Amino acid sequence: MYRLIYKSRSPSPLDWDTVVSILHDSKENNEKNQIGGFLMATRHHFLQVVEGKFEDVNTTFMRIVRDPRHTDIVMLSYEVIDSCLFENWGMKGIGVFGNNDELSQRLIAKFGEEDGGVRFPRESWMALALILDVREVAELPEWKR
Numbered sequence: 001m002y003r004l005i006y007k008s009r010s011p012s013p014l015d016w017d018t019v020v021s022i023l024h025d026s027k028e029n030n031e032k033n034q035i036g037g038f039l040m041a042t043r044h045h046f047l048q049v050v051e052g053k054f055e056d057v058n059t060t061f062m063r064i065v066r067d068p069r070h071t072d073i074v075m076l077s078y079e080v081i082d083s084c085l086f087e088n089w090g091m092k093g094i095g096v097f098g099n100n101d102e103l104s105q106r107l108i109a110k111f112g113e114e115d116g117g118v119r120f121p122r123e124s125w126m127a128l129a130l131i132l133d134v135r136e137v138a139e140l141p142e143w144k145r
């Protein structure tokens with residue numbers, strides 16, 4: 001199995017509705033391809049993990065990079081893994097928009113700030129640390145599975 005992590009920028013400010021429509025577009029594909037996807041969004045940036053078989057991660061990422069809903073896509077890591085962090089997830093996501101909510105504040109204190117939200121790190125190990133923190137604390141509604 002493989003894990004790919006990338007970050008990108010949204011051309012216009014993000015809100016939860018936009019994130020939900022991306023999750024909606026992705027869910028069916030990811031389930032069909034046995035891809036585990038986890039998307040984090042701040043007001044201006046995305047950070048995503050895509051896990052699955054090599055071919056499936058490749059074809060999914062090829063679709064993702066062509067999507068005009070984001071730009072400045074930077075691949076942070078693409079590696080062989082023994083076990084998935086997001087197995088059978090299909091697609092889930094979380095928005096950390098406000099700098100007044102508790103999770104945003106905590107992440108900003110730990111990982112720094114960019115454009116008013118948590119800074120998504122370029123270092124792959126730090127991005128993974130952030131993802132694990134969120135995975136542990138976030139209440140992700142069932143329907144986003």
Ligand SMILES: Cc1cc2nc3c(=O)[nH]c(=O)nc-3n(C[C@H](O)[C@H](O)[C@H](O)COP(=O)(O)O)c2cc1C
Pocket residue numbers: 022025026027029030037039046048050060063064065066067069070091
């Ligand atoms: C930030 C972001 C993350 C996305 N993640 C996925 C994903 O994990 N899986 C997926 O199939 N599509 C994902 N998409 C949507 C794809 O870009 C594309 O719209 C979708 O796969 C439908 O493609 P199709 O019309 O060629 O079937 C994502 C889009 C954005 C902007």
